Amino acid sequence: MKVARESHPFILTAIVLAAVAFSLGSRFLGSLFVLMALAFIGFFRDPERIAPQGEGLIVAPADGKVVSIADVAGEREFPEAVKRISVFLSPLDVHINRSPIDGVVEEVNYRKGAYLAAYKEEASKQNEQNAVKIVDRNKRSIGVVQIAGVLARRIVCRVKVGDELACGERFGLIMFGSRTDIYLPAQCRVEVAEGQRVKGGETVVGRIS
DSSP states (O other), X not given: OOBOGGGHHHHHHHHHHHHHHHHTTOHHHHHHHHHHHHHHHHHTBOOOOOOOOOTTEEEOSSSEEEEEEXXXXXXXXXXXXXXXXXXXXXXXXXXXXXXXXXXXXXXEEEEOOBOOOTTSTTHHHHBOEEEEEEEOTTSOEEEEEEEEOSSOOXXXXXXXXXXXXXXXXXXEEESSSEEEEEEEETTEEEOOOTTOEEOTTTSEEEEEO
């Protein structure tokens, strides 16, 4: 199973502690650390995904459950956006973030904040977050915001301004429970519903007309 490279220190530490515990004769602690290593492997799993092909398709930036589809206006990072789709990631979901479109990274803006439960509406405004603006070849922009949650304490963004991304390509992750918002322009039709589960890089969440 492929895992995100950010997982290596966690997994190796758990394995070393398990080996030390077993060598000292503590089967309980050794087994506990083995289970911890397996939990890290599960959390940081990084499956391959094949993005659907088609003009104007926008795919989910993360695995999880759609907890909100809201009208927006005048957003600071995405002033042209009119819809926001919020995907809540539980600790059991894949936490890799993926680009919703083919495009170029135009902006990356990190902002400190609170650590409210990621499924709450106010998390979009108040929580620690990292906003990525991606512009396609037709100059249409899509916003993706990585939002920390109660357990999440580290947002990883692997891209910078000017980087090119393919639809479904990995660009980061959020550690240990979180939320990912996607901001859509006026010419986009939403194709998911609240309560629906989505797969990052595969599920079509919108279509630009």
